[in-house]
Amino acid sequence: MANLETDFIGIKSPNPFWLASAPPTDKEYNVRRAFEAGWGGVVWKTLGEDPPIVNVNGPRYGAVWGADRQLLGLNNIELITDRPLETNLEEIARVKRDYPDHAIVVSLMVPVNEDSWKAVLRRVEETGADGVELNFGCPHGMSERGMGSAVGQVPDYVQQVTEWCKTHSSLPVIVKLTPNITDIRKPAQAAKDGGADAVSLINTINSITGVDLDLFAPEPTIDGQGAHGGYCGPAVKPIALNMVAEIARTPDLRGLPISGIGGVTTWRDAAEFLALGAGNVQVCTAAMTYGFKVVQEMISGLSQYMDEKGFTSVDELVGRAVPQVVDWKDLNLNYVTKARIDQDLCIKCGRCYAACEDTSHQAISMSEDRTFEVIDAECVACNLCVNVCPVEGCITMERLAAGQVDPRTGAVVQDDYANWTTHPNNPAKCAAE
Amino acid sequence: MKDTALTPGITAGRLEPRDYAENFADLHPPLDRHEAVVAADRCYFCHDAPCITACPTEIDIPLFIRQIATGTPEAAAETILDQNILGGMCARVCPTETLCEEACVRELAEGKPVEIGRLQRYATDTLMDRGVHPFTRAAPTGKRVAVVGAGPAGLACAHRLAMRGHDVTIFDGHDKPGGLNEYGIAAYKTVEDFAQDEVDWLLKIGGITVETGKRLGRDLSLGALKADHDAVFLGIGLGGVNALGLDGEDRAGLRDAVDFIAELRQADDLSQLPVGRDVVVIGGGMTAIDAAVQAKLLGALNVTLVYRRGRERMNASVYEQDLAASKGVTIVTNASPVAVHGNGAVREVEFEYTDDDLAPTGQRVRIPADQVFRAIGQKLQGDGLPDLDGRKIRVTAAGRTSVEGVWAGGDCAAGGDDLTVTAVAEGRDAAEDIHKSLVG
Numbered sequence: 001m002a003n004l005e006t007d008f009i010g011i012k013s014p015n016p017f018w019l020a021s022a023p024p025t026d027k028e029y030n031v032r033r034a035f036e037a038g039w040g041g042v043v044w045k046t047l048g049e050d051p052p053i054v055n056v057n058g059p060r061y062g063a064v065w066g067a068d069r070q071l072l073g074l075n076n077i078e079l080i081t082d083r084p085l086e087t088n089l090e091e092i093a094r095v096k097r098d099y100p101d102h103a104i105v106v107s108l109m110v111p112v113n114e115d116s117w118k119a120v121l122r123r124v125e126e127t128g129a130d131g132v133e134l135n136f137g138c139p140h141g142m143s144e145r146g147m148g149s150a151v152g153q154v155p156d157y158v159q160q161v162t163e164w165c166k167t168h169s170s171l172p173v174i175v176k177l178t179p180n181i182t183d184i185r186k187p188a189q190a191a192k193d194g195g196a197d198a199v200s201l202i203n204t205i206n207s208i209t210g211v212d213l214d215l216f217a218p219e220p221t222i223d224g225q226g227a228h229g230g231y232c233g234p235a236v237k238p239i240a241l242n243m244v245a246e247i248a249r250t251p252d253l254r255g256l257p258i259s260g261i262g263g264v265t266t267w268r269d270a271a272e273f274l275a276l277g278a279g280n281v282q283v284c285t286a287a288m289t290y291g292f293k294v295v296q297e298m299i300s301g302l303s304q305y306m307d308e309k310g311f312t313s314v315d316e317l318v319g320r321a322v323p324q325v326v327d328w329k330d331l332n333l334n335y336v337t338k339a340r341i342d343q344d345l346c347i348k349c350g351r352c353y354a355a356c357e358d359t360s361h362q363a364i365s366m367s368e369d370r371t372f373e374v375i376d377a378e379c380v381a382c383n384l385c386v387n388v389c390p391v392e393g394c395i396t397m398e399r400l401a402a403g404q405v406d407p408r409t410g411a412v413v414q415d416d417y418a419n420w421t422t423h424p425n426n427p428a429k430c431a432a433e
Numbered sequence: 434m435k436d437t438a439l440t441p442g443i444t445a446g447r448l449e450p451r452d453y454a455e456n457f458a459d460l461h462p463p464l465d466r467h468e469a470v471v472a473a474d475r476c477y478f479c480h481d482a483p484c485i486t487a488c489p490t491e492i493d494i495p496l497f498i499r500q501i502a503t504g505t506p507e508a509a510a511e512t513i514l515d516q517n518i519l520g521g522m523c524a525r526v527c528p529t530e531t532l533c534e535e536a537c538v539r540e541l542a543e544g545k546p547v548e549i550g551r552l553q554r555y556a557t558d559t560l561m562d563r564g565v566h567p568f569t570r571a572a573p574t575g576k577r578v579a580v581v582g583a584g585p586a587g588l589a590c591a592h593r594l595a596m597r598g599h600d601v602t603i604f605d606g607h608d609k610p611g612g613l614n615e616y617g618i619a620a621y622k623t624v625e626d627f628a629q630d631e632v633d634w635l636l637k638i639g640g641i642t643v644e645t646g647k648r649l650g651r652d653l654s655l656g657a658l659k660a661d662h663d664a665v666f667l668g669i670g671l672g673g674v675n676a677l678g679l680d681g682e683d684r685a686g687l688r689d690a691v692d693f694i695a696e697l698r699q700a701d702d703l704s705q706l707p708v709g710r711d712v713v714v715i716g717g718g719m720t721a722i723d724a725a726v727q728a729k730l731l732g733a734l735n736v737t738l739v740y741r742r743g744r745e746r747m748n749a750s751v752y753e754q755d756l757a758a759s760k761g762v763t764i765v766t767n768a769s770p771v772a773v774h775g776n777g778a779v780r781e782v783e784f785e786y787t788d789d790d791l792a793p794t795g796q797r798v799r800i801p802a803d804q805v806f807r808a809i810g811q812k813l814q815g816d817g818l819p820d821l822d823g824r825k826i827r828v829t830a831a832g833r834t835s836v837e838g839v840w841a842g843g844d845c846a847a848g849g850d851d852l853t854v855t856a857v858a859e860g861r862d863a864a865e866d867i868h869k870s871l872v873g
């Protein structure tokens with residue numbers, strides 16, 4: 001069993017799996033049970049100023065399912081905690097006292113004025129919590145009041161509030177970013193410039209999960225109406241991974257610690273975030289779908305993977321994939337592959353044929369007896385047939401060795417690396433150095 | 434002339450050579466990776482899952498299935514083996530239709546449970562194929578424990594004791610360890626010598642010595658074992674077989690089903706194993722079904738299983754009954770044997786039809802038979818054992834017997850079903866109690 005202990009900006013936890021700020025971390029009862037179940041840390045459900053906010057009393061969540069009701073995406077219109085500040089602070093102090101080795105970070109969202117932040121920070125420090133996370137991400141309700149993503153979408157505000165927090169508190173400050181923005185690097189840079197110790201991302205994505213076609217109202221529907229909510233769960237992982245990678249690979253942001261959030265459901269999801277530069281991960285939807293126990297699979301899986309790879313600490317995995325994330329222009333155009341169909345595995349469904357024939361490059365032939373074969377002279381190696389084939393491993397991409405002729409282009413495959421920047425078709429090409 | 438299904442009497446080689454391999458192939462072939470992932474995907478990861486409660490060893494089934502779903506069958510195997518060190522055998526032999534899979538919420542919802550047994554096999558096979566033994570021993574305690582019986586109960590007990598740092602010697606009267614895993618379970622449930630492979634794998638923990646050919650009551654006494662060890666565990670199973678108490682029960686051709694099965698399990702070449710043309714099996718449990726099915730698979734022409742009560746009272750599950758029927762076994766119920774006819778060798782068995790309370794109806798039937806298997810239950814064998822409760826050794830929930838320092842579990846102990854998985858649970862739990870009593 002690999003050692004999963006992590007030190008994220010000085011905050012230690014038995015493993016890199018934290019519960020994200022959300023209902024699972026809204027009270028002492030939950031957090032104690034989460035720690036007992038194996039979670040390494042929590043970010044407490046976002047605290048606000050008193051009087052507490054109110055939530056809707058109809059449905060808060062909408063969902064997107066697979067055919068077998070597997071929950072693929074969740075959408076919510078819940079606001080921050082609706083419990084009094086004092087209650088939350090007392091509970092945080094009690095739990096932290098009993099779980100000194102687990103991470104407790106407190107998420108905060110108060111109006112954009114220095115006194116509000118100063119006041120709440122002082123209260124949080126008294127609890128003994130390990131750090132604060134600034135919720136600049138909530139995309140519904142709070143944003144209408146000038147908080148949450150309304151702050152996160154304006155880099156100047158992000159920087160300003162971060163500065164206040166660094167000035168008025170000695171606690172580590174994590175800035176939680178909203179994905180509802182064009183370029184995630186901008187608010188990340190602002191957080192860094194404001195002195196943030198880390199960023200966490202992503203918060204939820206603006207969304208409507210569906211429309212009730214009898215009521216003609218978005219779901220979840222409250223008395224015949226609906227509002228956009230925040231999307232999360234497995235469906236958002238690819239978006240989150242990209243945003244994490246963008247921050248991790250940007251030279252100006254290099255070294256800014258990242259807490260990865262968005263669709264982490266299995267150990268593998270977590271490992272992917274870590275490889276793309278996250279120092280730990282936060283989880284919400286998976287816990288809300290399967291219960292706290294789901295962390296046990298994450299722990300055993302990550303541990304097995306690390307043992308197999310010979311990694312003795314989580315740090316050895318963190319960022320390992322970052323150097324391989326590049327701009328399109330850096331990709332090797334001399335890397336030539338062709339699809340290969342394994343006839344022994346092929347079940348003759350013809351999906352590859354339909355996909356290639358109708359929507360790609362007419363590079364698969366079909367015989368009377370339903371044998372499907374790749375026509376190398378047409379195959380551009382787009383990978384669509386691989387993606388639509390129902391049999392894993394049946395269609396693969398095989399690299400043409402240097403010296404072979406690519407029947408499609410008639411060109412001999414070169415074994416050197418050459419990308420777009422030096423390609424003759426590039427009007428702006430620069431000479432190879 | 435070559436023998437065929439039609440040849441009268443008890444004879445070998447009724448089938449073509451290749452038929453034997455086909456007939457005795459894996460009943461449930463292993464899942465490949467893709468099949469396993471698809472099967473795993475159906476698990477709902479239920480809270481406080483009913484399948485866990487239904488498993489006598491309380492394996493965390495949703496967790497191990499999730500570990501399969503996420504591509505870590507090795508971790509899944511550890512989850513299984515942590516609770517049930519013979520999880521590999523149990524995956525093959527458990528009547529899951531009356532245990533975990535019966536409790537599966539998808540059984541309730543769709544009549545199609547998650548294939549827990551086959552998934553368990555996928556996980557444990559993956560780990561064992563790698564030759565990995567994921568458990569290690571605690572620091573040595575210097576305590577010595579004798580385990581009598583190398584069946585599932587004894588093996589599970591020994592492994593857990595070794596893990597806790599004790600030194601264990603297992604004594605078994607047979608030539609090979611494994612108990613009924615080796616000598617009893619139907620051949621098509623545990624192919625390719627899996628029983629011995631599993632024992633070898635289990636012993637990799639270290640600290641366990643196996644002494645075969647040592648029988649309690651013949652080569653060993655309980656008193657001497659107690660004197661030489663800090664604790665004794667009895668997992669001797671049920672060595673005796675109930676008699677029918679009929680006229681003509683000594684006729685040639687009539688024998689115990691368990692002996693026939695043991696012989697079959699030990700046969701190197703099934704085409705050399707004789708079987709009757711008209712076989713009658715008397716009994717209604719797993720042993721009766723296994724004898725009937727395997728007789729049929731060996732090429733018997735007619736196999737009739739006769740049970741004295743109604744079908745719903747049969748110990749064999751509906752699944753097992755259907756399996757027998759699908760192999761061509763005729764099941765006759767509400768008929769009690771009254772006589773075995775024949776001149777030297779058995780020729781017919783006479784039955785009287787009974788009602789559900791076993792009251793005779795006066796109607797009789799004679800079923801032709803050149804071979805008859807007795808399968809009306811096994812019984813405890815041995816003198817000088819701790820006090821009994823009915824016909825088995827009396828034990829507490831933790832497996833303590835009436836004799837200080839002696840524990841018992843598995844088929845020989847009162848309470849619990851006579852199943853491999855129950856024996857494992859009882860052996861494991863007794864080991865924990867022995868451990869507690871030894872280290873204070």
Ligand SMILES: Cc1cc2nc3c(=O)[nH]c(=O)nc-3n(C[C@H](O)[C@H](O)[C@H](O)COP(=O)(O)OP(=O)(O)OC[C@H]3O[C@@H](n4cnc5c(N)ncnc54)[C@H](O)[C@@H]3O)c2cc1C
Pocket residue numbers: 526527528581582583584585586587604605606607610611612613614617618619622647648649650668669670671672691694719720723815842843844845850851852853854856
């Ligand atoms: C034909 C048959 C088929 C079965 N099929 C299934 C099935 O499909 N699924 C299922 O779950 N269960 C099945 N069972 C039941 C299952 O095999 C038993 O419940 C299980 O093996 C009990 O384990 P045990 O360790 O208590 O006893 P056993 O497996 O009987 O092991 C007892 C061991 O003790 C040894 N022993 C006995 N007496 C002495 C002595 N005096 N001194 C030294 N050693 C001794 C024996 O040699 C043996 O190795 C079947 C049983 C039979 C008979």
Ligand SMILES: Cc1cc2nc3c(=O)[nH]c(=O)nc-3n(C[C@H](O)[C@H](O)[C@H](O)COP(=O)(O)O)c2cc1C
Pocket residue numbers: 020021022023045046074075076078079080081107135137138176202203204231232233234236261262263264282283284285286
């Ligand atoms: C019901 C619900 C309430 C949430 N409330 C908060 C919140 O109060 N503060 C916050 O920072 N994020 C909140 N989030 C966002 C999560 O912390 C997390 O960023 C997001 O759900 C993505 O992670 P996931 O895909 O693992 O769920 C909430 C999410 C959900 C589903």
Ligand code: SF4
Pocket residue numbers: none
């Ligand atoms: S999850 Fe609990 S609180 Fe929510 S609707 Fe269902 S019963 Fe009510």
